Amino acid sequence: MEKDTKIFDDKAKAALELLMEQFWILRETQPEEYQLIREREHSVRRYVEEKFGFRFIVHQHFIKLEKIPSEPESWMGITSFQSPMDYALFCCLLGFLESKSVDEQFLLSDLTEELSATYPGVFQLDWTHYEHRKSLIRVIQSAMDFGILKAIDGDIKGFQLNEEQEVLYEVPIVSRYFMRSYPKDLFQFDSIEELIQYDKAASSNDERRHRVYRQLFLSPAMYRKQQDDPDFHYLRNFRNRLRDDIEEHTDYQFELYKNAAMLVAPEKKQKAVLFPDQKAIMDIVLQFSDVLRQSFLQFPPNDYGIVRMTATDFESLLEECSKQFGAGWSKAHREASTKQLTRELLAVMSQWKMAELEEETEMILILPLLGRLTGRYPDDFQGGEKDVRK
Numbered sequence: 001m002e003k004d005t006k007i008f009d010d011k012a013k014a015a016l017e018l019l020m021e022q023f024w025i026l027r028e029t030q031p032e033e034y035q036l037i038r039e040r041e042h043s044v045r046r047y048v049e050e051k052f053g054f055r056f057i058v059h060q061h062f063i064k065l066e067k068i069p070s071e072p073e074s075w076m077g078i079t080s081f082q083s084p085m086d087y088a089l090f091c092c093l094l095g096f097l098e099s100k101s102v103d104e105q106f107l108l109s110d111l112t113e114e115l116s117a118t119y120p121g122v123f124q125l126d127w128t129h130y131e132h133r134k135s136l137i138r139v140i141q142s143a144m145d146f147g148i149l150k151a152i153d154g155d156i157k158g159f160q161l162n163e164e165q166e167v168l169y170e171v172p173i174v175s176r177y178f179m180r181s182y183p184k185d186l187f188q189f190d191s192i193e194e195l196i197q198y199d200k201a202a203s204s205n206d207e208r209r210h211r212v213y214r215q216l217f218l219s220p221a222m223y224r225k226q227q228d229d230p231d232f233h234y235l236r237n238f239r240n241r242l243r244d245d246i247e248e249h250t251d252y253q254f255e256l257y258k259n260a261a262m263l264v265a266p267e268k269k270q271k272a273v274l275f276p277d278q279k280a281i282m283d284i285v286l287q288f289s290d291v292l293r294q295s296f297l298q299f300p301p302n303d304y305g306i307v308r309m310t311a312t313d314f315e316s317l318l319e320e321c322s323k324q325f326g327a328g329w330s331k332a333h334r335e336a337s338t339k340q341l342t343r344e345l346l347a348v349m350s351q352w353k354m355a356e357l358e359e360e361t362e363m364i365l366i367l368p369l370l371g372r373l374t375g376r377y378p379d380d381f382q383g384g385e386k387d388v389r390k
Contacts, residue, residue, distance in 0.1 A: 008047065008249050012040040016047065016250065019056075020217060021272055024064035026147045026174060037063050047249060052217070053210035062174050069218045070211040072196070075351045080142050085121065085132070089139045092118045094179065097148065100171045105152060108159065108167040112136070127163040134160060148175035208234055216246075216254070220275065220353045221262045221369040224304055235261050259305035260368040275352050275373075280330040281344055285354070286375025287325040288345065291317050292366065293374060305368035314364050315342055328377055 015037040018025060027034040037044065041058060048054045048065060055066040069076060081087060092115050100106065115136070116125045125132055140156045143149040154167030182198075189195045212231055215222040224232040235242065235256055243254040252263040265274055276282030292299065292307070295317065299307045309317075315338050322341075326334055333341065346364070349355035354370040357363075 008043055009040075011036060012043045012047075013250060015040045015044050017269075017272070019044065019048070019063070019065040020067065023146060024062050024174075026062050028061070029147065034063060050206075051209065051213045051245075053206060053214075057177075059177065062177065064177070066180060067218060068214070070214040072192075073219070073353075075353075078142055080138055080145075082138065083135065085135045086138050088119060088121060089115060089136055090142065092120075093139055093143060093149075094175075097171055097175045102171055102173045102176070105168055105170045108154070108156070108165065108169070111169070112163075130160075133163060146178065147172060148178050212242075216261060216263055221260050221367070223353075223368060224259045232261070255372075257305075257368065257372075260372070262369065262372070279348075280333060281348050283375060284321065284325075284329065284333065284341070284345060285348055285352075285370075286373055288318065288321050289370050289374045290376050291321045291324065292370070299366075301368075301371075305371065307366040308358075308363050309366065311342070311362070311364060314346075315339070318342055318345065325377060 018033050018037065025033050025037060038058070045056045048056050052067075054068070057064045057066070078086070078090070081090070093111070095118065096111060096114050112125075112127055116127075119125050127133060127136075137156050137160055140149065144151060150170045150172050152168040152170050154165070156165075156167055158165040159167070186195075189198070208231065212222070212234055215231070222231070222235075239254075239256050246252060246254045246263065250263075251267075251269070252265055255262050255264055265272065268274065276286065299309055299313070301307050318341055319338055322329075322334075322338075336344075346355055346357070349366075349370065350357070352369065354367055356365050356367065358365055
């Protein structure tokens with residue numbers, strides 16, 4: 001193995017990016033990536049433990065960086081899951097795999113029978129129910145993507161049309177390491193809040209630095225939440241040091257504004273999750289931002305850079321957006337109703353911390369990150385579907 005270096009070079013940057021973007025690196029399926037991280041193991045370990053307080057695990061079969069956010073947020077989770085049932089079935093699947101030996105094989109019918117017995121929902125599972133089968137398909141496909149389940153014979157997709165479909169599976173060794181390990185049994189925690197506090201106590205010596213780095217790297221933006229926000233005070237006091245550190249160890253650029261801080265990628269990264277992606281709704285988000293800028297006097301931001309508006313105001317701006325830019329939208333978006341577009345747009349904006357719904361008043365809050373971005377068609381645009389990004 002190549003000797004580890006104290007200098008955080010391009011290999012170390014690449015290793016850190018792999019660990020940040022992926023749940024784990026499996027040696028069996030990603031041998032080159034596994035080897036790259038092993039070559040820069042000590043440099044990366046020092047950095048992630050000092051700056052983030054993350055646990056860095058190197059195993060003969062995998063390498064994993066346990067990326068625990070400073071604050072759990074609603075948009076975090078397994079992106080392919082669509083309902084609470086998906087998560088409940090996934091947890092039941094993990095329990096089922098735990099009861100099996102490594103490399104032991106089992107049939108899909110064995111799994112469905114066990115899930116029916118252990119599923120904790122109010123209503124029992126019914127595999128003749130199409131939505132229940134679809135949920136299990138999403139769960140099994142995600143488990144296979146993670147590498148904790150291996151299909152030996154058959155295809156789970158057939159289960160969508162026929163609950164009698166059989167598939168033969170095998171239990172890989174890495175299934176034993178998917179869940180985080182804790183020094184004490186999970187049953188000794190009474191709530192999720194107690195579990196979160198336990199994590200915070202484990203890194204209390206450098207809690208603020210860890211919290212700031214986690215927010216910058218794991219969230220689209222970090223916001224000032226109060227007049228004398230201690231985390232934002234930290235950002236301002238150490239902004240030059242933070243900028244130098246982040247840009248030395250990654251390919252991201254650090255940006256700090258009055259009410260928001262974020263990391264920006266100067267160039268597209270193939271494996272990174274970035275805004276905007278190739279979905280047509282992203283163009284509409286950028287155009288909506290442009291229309292909102294035109295209405296600055298009508299919707300001025302408050303001291304924290306937040307614009308409050310009613311659902312009616314939001315729909316009016318979206319209708320204006322459609323008038324100005326709709327000629328370049330996809331057919332589906334041109335024909336969608338304003339309320340349909342509003343739901344889709346708010347879902348994307350909420351996911352990227354550009355907007356949120358104030359539950360008490362049902363007001364829509366437009367957050368500062370949206371003000372960082374804008375997009376419009378070139379002056380000579382004649383109509384037809386178009387990408388507004390440059």
